[in-house]
Each structure stands twice: as structure tokens, then as C-alpha cells.
Amino acid sequence: MADNKKQARERRSQIEKVLLDNWIGPHRSQICAINEFKHWQVSEVQALFTLLPPLKDRKLSPHGPESRPPPRGNQRWKDLAKKTAMIGFVDLLVVAASPLILLSKTARKETVPALIKLNYDAIGSSFFVSCPMDLLRKAAQDKMAVCVNPRGQFSIRSSGYAAISHVWAETMGLEFNDEKITQDERGINYAHFGRIISHAAASSGCEWFWLDLLAVPQIVGDEDEEEARVLRELKTDVVNSLINVYRNADMVIILDTLTLQLASDDPCDVAAVFSCGRWLTRMWTYQEIKLARKAHIVTKTGTIDFEKMVSALDARKLQSEEASRYWHEIHLKFARLLPSDPRGVSLADVALCCSDRNTDNDIDYARSLFALLNLQWNSTWDNDAAITHIIKSRPQDAARIANLQGRRGLPSPYSWAPRYLARLTGMVIDGFVAMENGLVGCWTTFPVHRVIRHGPNIKVTKLNFHMELLNRRGEPFELWAELPPDWSDELAQWVEQAVPAGTARLLCARVPENLLLDHHPVVMLMVVQGHGDSSWEGAFGTVAGTAETNDPDVIELDGEKLQWLLA
Numbered sequence: 001m002a003d004n005k006k007q008a009r010e011r012r013s014q015i016e017k018v019l020l021d022n023w024i025g026p027h028r029s030q031i032c033a034i035n036e037f038k039h040w041q042v043s044e045v046q047a048l049f050t051l052l053p054p055l056k057d058r059k060l061s062p063h064g065p066e067s068r069p070p071p072r073g074n075q076r077w078k079d080l081a082k083k084t085a086m087i088g089f090v091d092l093l094v095v096a097a098s099p100l101i102l103l104s105k106t107a108r109k110e111t112v113p114a115l116i117k118l119n120y121d122a123i124g125s126s127f128f129v130s131c132p133m134d135l136l137r138k139a140a141q142d143k144m145a146v147c148v149n150p151r152g153q154f155s156i157r158s159s160g161y162a163a164i165s166h167v168w169a170e171t172m173g174l175e176f177n178d179e180k181i182t183q184d185e186r187g188i189n190y191a192h193f194g195r196i197i198s199h200a201a202a203s204s205g206c207e208w209f210w211l212d213l214l215a216v217p218q219i220v221g222d223e224d225e226e227e228a229r230v231l232r233e234l235k236t237d238v239v240n241s242l243i244n245v246y247r248n249a250d251m252v253i254i255l256d257t258l259t260l261q262l263a264s265d266d267p268c269d270v271a272a273v274f275s276c277g278r279w280l281t282r283m284w285t286y287q288e289i290k291l292a293r294k295a296h297i298v299t300k301t302g303t304i305d306f307e308k309m310v311s312a313l314d315a316r317k318l319q320s321e322e323a324s325r326y327w328h329e330i331h332l333k334f335a336r337l338l339p340s341d342p343r344g345v346s347l348a349d350v351a352l353c354c355s356d357r358n359t360d361n362d363i364d365y366a367r368s369l370f371a372l373l374n375l376q377w378n379s380t381w382d383n384d385a386a387i388t389h390i391i392k393s394r395p396q397d398a399a400r401i402a403n404l405q406g407r408r409g410l411p412s413p414y415s416w417a418p419r420y421l422a423r424l425t426g427m428v429i430d431g432f433v434a435m436e437n438g439l440v441g442c443w444t445t446f447p448v449h450r451v452i453r454h455g456p457n458i459k460v461t462k463l464n465f466h467m468e469l470l471n472r473r474g475e476p477f478e479l480w481a482e483l484p485p486d487w488s489d490e491l492a493q494w495v496e497q498a499v500p501a502g503t504a505r506l507l508c509a510r511v512p513e514n515l516l517l518d519h520h521p522v523v524m525l526m527v528v529q530g531h532g533d534s535s536w537e538g539a540f541g542t543v544a545g546t547a548e549t550n551d552p553d554v555i556e557l558d559g560e561k562l563q564w565l566l567a
Contacts, residue, residue, distance in 0.1 A: 005516075005517070005552070008038075011041075011042065012033040012034060012037075012038070013033070014042045015032075015033040015037050015040065015042055015045050016029045016030055016032075016033040018042060018045050018046055018049070019032055019033065019045070019276060022049045022052075022055070022276075023055070023058070023060075024276045025278075025281075027356070027461070028276065028278075028281060028356065030460065031355075031356045032275060032276055035329045035333075036272070036275045036276075036329045036330050036333060037329075038329055039325040039326050039328075040326060048269070048272055048273060049273075051262055051263055051264045051269060051273065052258065052261050052262060052263075052273070053261055058261060059175050059257070059261060060170075060173055060174070060175065060178055060257065061170045061171065061172075061173035061174060061175055061257060062175065062257060062260045062261055063166070063170070063171055063195055063196050063199055063255050063257075063260060064170060064171055064172060064173040064174055064175055064181075064192070064195075065172070065174060065175075065181050065189060065191075065192040065195075066174070066175055066191070066192075066195075067174070068174075068181060069181060069184075069186075069189050070189075127189075127190040128186040128187040128188060128189055128190060129148065129152040129187050129188050129189075129190055129193045129214065130185075130186060130187025130188070130214070131146055131148070131154050131187070131214045131215060132154070133217075133234075135154055135156060136215070136217060136234060136238070137234060137237075138156060139156045139215070139238075139241070140234060140237035140238045140240075140241050141237065142156065143241045143244040144156050144157060144158050144241070144244065144245075144248075145157050145158070145161060145163070145210045145215070145244075145245045145248065145249070146210070146214075146215050147161045147208040147209055147210050147215075148197075148208070148209055148210075148211060148214055149207055149208055149209070150194070150197045150198075150201055150207075152190065152193065155208060157208055158244075158248055159248055159250070160206075160207075160208060160250065161206060161207075161208035161209060161210055161249055161250065162200060162204045162206040162208070162209055162210070162249055162250055162251050162252070162253050163209070163210040163211075163245060163246055163249040163251075163252045163253070163288065163292075164196070164200050164209055164210065164211045164212075164252075164253050164255065165252050165253065165254050165255070165279070165285050165288040165289065165292075165295075166196075166254075166255040166256075166279070166285075167256070167257075167278045167279055167281075167282050167285065168180075168213075168282075168360075169278065169360075170255075170256070170257045170278060171196060171213070171255065172213075182220075183213065183218055183220075184218075184220050185218070185220055187214065188213055188214060196211065196213075196255070197209060197211075199253075199255055199260065199298050200253045200255070200298075202298075203253055203296055203298045203302070203303040204250075204251060204253055204296065204303075206250065206251075209253075210245055210249060212284075215238065215245075216235060216238050216239075217231045217234050217235050217238065218231075219231050219232065219235070232379050233379065235379075236377055236378075236379040239367060239370065239371065239377045240370070240371070240376050240377055242287070242291075242371040243291060243371040243372070243374065246287075246288055246291035246292060246371075247291055247293065249292070249293065250293070250294070251292065251293065251294040251295060251296055252288055252289065252292035252294070252295040252296075253295075253296055253298060254279060254285075254289075254295060254296065254297045254298065254306070255279075255298055256274060256277040256278065256279040256297070256298075257277065257278065258273050258274065258276060258277040259273060259274050259277060259297050259298065259299050259304075260298055260299065260300065261300055262299045262300055262301075263299075263300045263301055264299065264301070265299070265301055265302065265304075267304055267308060267309040267312035267313070268309075268312055268313060268316050268327070268330075270297060270299060270304045270309060271309050271312075271313055271330050271331075271334060272330060274297060274334075275330050275333055275334075280333075280356065280357070281356055281357055281358060282357055282358070282359065283354065283357050283358065283359040283364055283365060283368040283369075283422060284359070284364065284368045285357075286337070286350075286353055286354055286357055286368070286369075286372075287368055287369060287371060287372045289306070289337045290337065290339065290345060290353075290372055291339075291371065291372060292306075292339060293339065294306070294307070295307075297309070306334070306337075306338075307338060309334065310331065310334050310335050310338060313327055313330060313331035313334065313335075314331055314335075316331075317331055336349065336352060336353050337353060344373070344374065345372050345373060346397055346400075347390070347394060347397045347398055347400065347401055347421060348397070348400050348401055348428045350369060350372075350373075350421050350422075351401045351404055351418070351421055351422075351424045351428070352428065354421060354422040354423070354424070355422070355423065355424055355425055356423075357422045357423070358422065358423065359422075362383055363381075363382065363383055363386070365383060365420045365421065365422050366381070366383050366386035366387050366390070366420075366421075367386065369390070369421065370386075373390060373393070373394075375389070375390065375393060383419075383420070384409075384410055384411070384419065387410065387417070387418075387419060387420070387421065388410060388411075388414060390421070391410075391414055391417050391434075395434035396433070396434055398417050398434060399432045399433060399434040399439060400428050400429070400430055400432070401417075401418060401421075401424065401428060402416050402417060402418075402429075402432055402434075402439055402441075402525075402566075403426060403427070403429045403432075403509040403510075403523055403525065404418060404424040404425065404426040404427075404428070404523065404546075405424060405425045405426045405484070405521070405523045405546045405547075405548045406418045406419070406420060406423055406424040406425070406484060406546060407419045407420055407423075407484050407486055407488075407545070407546075408488075408490065408543050408544065408545050408546060409488055409490055412438075412542060412567045413436070413437050413438040413567040415490075415542040415543040415544075415566065415567060416438065416439040416525070416543045416566040416567075417439075423484075425521070425523070425548065426520070426521070426523040426548065427510065427520065427523070429509045429510055431509075432509075435565075437533070437565070437567060438565045438566050438567035439564075439565070439566045439567075440563070440564070440565050440566075441509070441563070441564060442561055442562065442563050442564070443507035443508060443509055443525070443561070443562065443564055444507070444508040444509075444511055444557065444559040444560070444561055445505055445506070445507055445508075445539070445559050445560050445561070445562045445564075446469040446470060446471070446505065446506045446507075446508070446524075446557075446559040447469065447470045447502070447504070447505060448467055448468075448469055448498075448499050448504035448505065448506060449467075449468040449469060449470055449476055450467070450468045450499060451465065451466070451467050451495055451499055452466040452467060452468060452478070453466045454466065454495070456485065457482065460482070461485045462482040462483060462484065462485050463482065463483040463484070463485060463487070464480065464481075464482060464483075465480070465481045465482070465483060465547060466478065466479075466480050467479055467481065467506075469506060469559075471556075471558045471559055472558055472559050472560040473558075477554070477556075478553075479549055479551050479554055480549060480551045480553075481524070481547035481548060481549040481551070482521075482547065482548055482549070483526075483545060483546070483547050483548075484545070484546070488544075488545065490542075490543075490544040490545060491526070491544055491545045493528065493544060494526055494528055494544035494545065498528040498529075498544075503528055503529045503530065504526070504527075504528065504529075505526075505527040505528075505529050505541065506524040506525070506526060506527070506547065507524060507525040507527050507564065508522060508523075508524045508525075508557060508559065509523070509525075510522075511557045515554060515555050515556065515557065516555060519550070520550075521548040521549060521550040522548060522549050522550070522557065523546060523547070523548045524546065524547050524548070524549070525543050525545075525546055525566070526543065526544045526545040526546060526547055527541040527542065527543055527544065527564075527566065528541055528542050528544055529541045530542065532565055532567070536565050537563075538562065538563035538564055538565060539562045539563065539564045539565070540564070540565050540566075540567070541564060541565075541566055541567075542566065542567055543566055
């Protein structure tokens, strides 16, 4: 059994390298190798990426701007004059050569469209598309969508439009250069706008589109205090109207760098490649797909209906036992993203679907979920206040994710709850009860005798902990564990004070039946034991952090089962 575990690790390591070689980020490569491609052979993953252009021709952002935006002020108009003069000269040469061009039908077909595109791109790159502020205000007040058509005209709509779902870093990234363009108050460069809308229009047949780059007010940083306040309030109103924007859209159009370059109509191929894309790594796109009535993924050759893709994966799974192993994780990944249960999205669903999602703005880890959870955002909140509001609004739902691996640090009595609902790993475990004064349940408990060593693991961006624990018979054993990378005051207290004082504990909600078999890492809560209310007869403590272990040298986790109140 140990050999099988070792072979599985070696294969996943090779698959991870294939993904890295194809420009899939380090974290995403590791996650896909462990989950989506867990049962794939290395050669099969390699074959998958032959459906994309060779690396020398592959674009970082096929729907991003082709160049940096023109400068502000007078220099912009000087540049426009130069471009106009250049285009005029090129057009003059073409006209002069037109008798020769007209002789060849092929030459005409190639030259005329190319000339039109050159004129459009050159002149369009000096102009911008921007939504008037009064339309943004009215749309937010009326809980409607301010939409744009391919000509750059705006309309407030409650139906008859498509919402575009994309990754900002890709849409604002240069085509062949790993550089993100910053959007300013001028809006979107017209030539860039045309590239985005052309993908959406060709795939949907819609005339009107909701695009957050134009429909959500941008705070660029050079506003005065009053302007910034007005923009923040307007942005809050827009965020609180997003549930209507996405639910009223005829469809959501998904633009992802990988699928935009994918030359395949096979839904399973699309799903496998799409599972490696950055679209699945962003917080806002989770909300967008869960609120969608219908979604289409744009590829190089057309579009794939999201729900039909999930059905195709389900059918592929049923072909054989081997096919079921191959496609189970990918099917599960996308099946979870289908429109939510009428009863609403659970926090377990959020945690499982956002385990590999992130955002550049810390507050968006919470803000991006409020429309989906049908909650109203408050612009004065920080992340801790927003997450606490979510937990208070659905405490029993939060209790189900209390044993997932992830950062802690919320104030008492919520030290047990994840500080972020994204980047969590592990298993959702029932049987724990959220009370007003904390979380109640039974955990297998291990006293921590000493921390032998600890420090950063640069390769996987985590903290390594080597500890000596005591089993239920008081016998010591060593264990290696990994922690999230962010050090905190609570962890420092656990290591520097609780361990020497003999009050540090590791709590495990579920121990695998056989640790020799390949299994998911075991998650433990890092607890400081203390003294609670006299009315509570069990153990009492606060949670400082979480640790997960898959130590191959540990063949038994035999601790004492205790009833705890974690505050």
C-alpha cells in the first residue's frame, strides 16, 4: 500500500511539471495535479495541451489590449494626429496601388478588410468608452443593469442582455506581455473594447452586454476626499444590485484565456482545459456563474453551453469504472457551479468551490459573496466585520465548515470559524453545533508536548511544523504538519506560550480508518485550552489556527475523544 501511495505522488509531481510548462500557475498546477488530474496519466495531460496553440503562438490575454493606453492630456491628441497622418499615408499608398489590387480577387479580399482593421485599431486606440455617472446611479437605484452595445452606446435594462464574466488580470493584460494595464477614469480604450465585445457578440447573438469594467465605478486613487466618498457609496449600491444584474441576464458569457484559444468542440476537452484556467481561480466569477440562468463558455471555434458540458461529463463518467475515476473530480468541480439550490447557496458550497479562488483586493474575499448570499453590503466593513456578519446570519451553516484548513483569527466567540471563506481545504463535517458562546462538538484530542522546529516551506507557500504529541496513553510520537503561510499573533501565542505551559492541543474531527492508504490530508484545529464558564462541563478553548498532516511515518492517530466548547 505504501508503494501505491509513493507512485501516486510521483505521477502527480510529473503532471504538475507538465502544467507548469504550459504556463499554468504554481498553485493551480499543484491543485490540478492533486484533484482534477489525480487519476490521469502524464501522457494524457500532455495530449490535452496539444489542443492549444504551441507556446510560441499562445497568447497570455487574447482579449486583452494590444498596447498600452494613450497618455492623458494634450499628448493624447498629438499622438492621435500622428496616427491620423500615418493612416492617411498608408491609405494613399493603397489607393495608388489599387489598379494592381483590383486585378486580383484574392488580393482584394485580403487587402480591404486588413486596411479597415488598421484604420479602426489605429484611430480607435485614442478614444475611450465610458458610462455616464448619471446612468450608473439610476441603474443602481432601480436595481437594473446598465448595458453597452458594440457601438459603445448605453442603455439601462432589466432583460434582453448578456453579462460578461472574465478575469480582470486577463482582460486588462497585454496580449503577449505579462503586464496588466490599469484602467483610469477615461474608461476602456475603444479598440480594446471592440476586442472584448466581439468575442461576446459572436458567441451570444445578443445586442446588449453588462460589463463590470464599464458598469462598476472605478476608484483610481487621485480623487479628492468627497469624490472618493461618492464613488464608494455608488460602488456599494452597484454591489448590492448585482443579484438582479446576473439573475435577469439572458445568459452569462465566460471569457477565459485558455478556452478562447482552444480548438475543440468536445465538451469534456473544454472542461479539462477550462479546469486549469484562471477563471476558476477568482472570487467574483464564482458569484457570477452561481447566479446565472444560463452560461456559455467561448472557445476558438464557438461556444459550449455550461450545463450541457456538465451533462457530457456525467455521461462520460458512466461509460466505465476507469472513466468514472478519470472524470469524477472534473465533473464535480463544474457540477458544483451549476445554478444554486432554490433554498440558497450554503457556506459549504462556497468553501468547496472557492478552495482555489483568490482576489487582489482583500475585502473582496467577503464582498464578492454578498449578492450570492442575498445579504446587503456595508461600505464601512473590513473583512473581519463582513465575515462575522455572514457567520451570524447562518451559524449552523458555518459550523459545517469549522474543521476546514484555513486561516483563523476572528474575535471570540468565533475563533473557530474560518477568517476567509476561500482557500479552505479539507472535508465538510457535520455533527457540530454553533451556540451563542461558541462551537460545541467532540474531537479526538492530542496534547502538544513540544514544537521541535517550524518554518516556511517555500515550495508550497506554507509553514512546516514538526511537533511531538501525546496519544491517549500518554505516549509521545512525532508528526509533521503544514499550516497556511500567514503567521499571526494567535499562532505566536500558541507556540511561545501555550506549548511551554502545556495548554496547546491539536483537535481532529475525523481520523481516517487506515493511514497507510492514499487519503486526503488530516485537518486539525490548533487550540489553546483554558477555563470557560462554570456551567460548561467539558473542555474549553480558543482556536489559534489550523494544521493539516499527511505524514507518511504516522500510521496511527489514537487520541482521547473529548467534548469541547470552542470560543
